[in-house]
Amino acid sequence: MKSMLKRTVSTMLLAITVLACCLFGWHASSQSATPEALGKAASVEGRAVWVSARQFSPDKDEAVAEMEATFDEWAGLGINNLFVFSSTYSDEWDVLGTILELAHARGMKVHPCYCPGGHVQLEGEIAKHPEWLIQGFEGHQNLNPSNPGAREYMLREIEELLKYDIDGLHFDYIRFPVRQGFSYDSASRAAFEREFGRDPLSLRHHNSGSAMWVEWIRWNANNVTNLLRETRDLLKREGKEDVLISAAVFPDPDSAAYMIGQEWEVWAQEGLVDILCPMLYTNNLDVFRKYTRKAVNVAKGRCLFYAGIACRSSHNINTPEGVAREVEIAREEGADGVVFFSGSSLVDDFIAQLKSTVFAE
Numbered sequence: 001m002k003s004m005l006k007r008t009v010s011t012m013l014l015a016i017t018v019l020a021c022c023l024f025g026w027h028a029s030s031q032s033a034t035p036e037a038l039g040k041a042a043s044v045e046g047r048a049v050w051v052s053a054r055q056f057s058p059d060k061d062e063a064v065a066e067m068e069a070t071f072d073e074w075a076g077l078g079i080n081n082l083f084v085f086s087s088t089y090s091d092e093w094d095v096l097g098t099i100l101e102l103a104h105a106r107g108m109k110v111h112p113c114y115c116p117g118g119h120v121q122l123e124g125e126i127a128k129h130p131e132w133l134i135q136g137f138e139g140h141q142n143l144n145p146s147n148p149g150a151r152e153y154m155l156r157e158i159e160e161l162l163k164y165d166i167d168g169l170h171f172d173y174i175r176f177p178v179r180q181g182f183s184y185d186s187a188s189r190a191a192f193e194r195e196f197g198r199d200p201l202s203l204r205h206h207n208s209g210s211a212m213w214v215e216w217i218r219w220n221a222n223n224v225t226n227l228l229r230e231t232r233d234l235l236k237r238e239g240k241e242d243v244l245i246s247a248a249v250f251p252d253p254d255s256a257a258y259m260i261g262q263e264w265e266v267w268a269q270e271g272l273v274d275i276l277c278p279m280l281y282t283n284n285l286d287v288f289r290k291y292t293r294k295a296v297n298v299a300k301g302r303c304l305f306y307a308g309i310a311c312r313s314s315h316n317i318n319t320p321e322g323v324a325r326e327v328e329i330a331r332e333e334g335a336d337g338v339v340f341f342s343g344s345s346l347v348d349d350f351i352a353q354l355k356s357t358v359f360a361e
Contacts (some may be wrong), residue, residue, distance in 0.1 A: 032271035046337020048081035111168035168244035221261035246275035311345035320353030
């Protein structure tokens with residue numbers, strides 16, 4: 001009986017410790033970018049666009065002409081930040097270097113996107129390390145953020161981006177796949193069992209009220225957060241502390257933590273991100289306001305909050321009037337800025353509406 005009581009007390013203390021770390025972060029001090037860099041970002045309303053470099057021609061000369069025309073148009077809206085996907089996709093010419101040159105000439109900051117949880121090809125270094133991949137119930141072909149070797153590989157890729165004069169680093173797909181795509185590979189299971197005494201596959205009821213299942217979720221979420229901690233450490237080692245870290249996240253911090261291991265409220269509390277960009281893709285203005293208000297409360301001066309507004313997405317097809325109204329709501333609720341999805345959808349009718357209303361000079 002005494003030994004059972006001792007184990008029970010130990011388990012309770014461990015659970016309390018884990019909960020405290022999840023709520024208050026593993027580090028006592030903020031790790032956010034330098035006050036000067038963050039202060040400059042906060043001094044003006046953020047107007048950003050998620051844009052894929054692939055929307056421009058693969059030919060450099062044609063791409064430059066297209067970028068110049070597009071960036072000029074966006075500059076007329078006061079767009080001041082570009083979150084750029086596929087910025088290094090071409091082996092033929094320096095896409096990111098070109099975007100940096102053209103955007104900086106127009107007063108726009110450039111944040112290349114890195115997608116740690118995106119679908120990967122089984123080639124190169126990844127093909128040599130199948131243990132880096134998630135082994136989930138649905139057979140996901142994604143890197144496992146709970147694998148230290150996979151995270152080291154991610155950091156090497158991020159280090160390549162730091163060779164450029166970038167203004168920020170934007171994370172998307174910084175999560176596990178949807179539908180509980182946590183990895184049940186032998187190394188992850190063994191690491192969890194060393195800490196908690198149970199193989200996660202031995203739990204009888206997955207996705208249930210089991211306390212140990214909750215710990216499995218939290219353990220995986222903490223490993224996603226570890227990537228941000230390690231990225232902060234990398235920026236410090238490389239003397240790149242002025243580089244802002246931003247992240248595109250699911251709309252609700254509570255459900256995101258449970259569903260995909262994305263504890264973005266913890267990221268704000270620890271100062272691991274400088275700009276949070278919840279993807280609030282909806283035409284329902286009440287729902288948009290609800291989650292905008294929630295994100296403002298999470299940021300609370302710890303970081304900036306840009307409301308993600310979709311002109312067109314897999315979740316909604318908006319109108320120019322609807323997009324303009326959501327910009328107004330974001331301002332009313334205290335957002336630091338907005339970010340539009342996406343560059344290929346921010347076209348003439350949306351630009352005209354924004355320029356004549358919420359972004360009128």
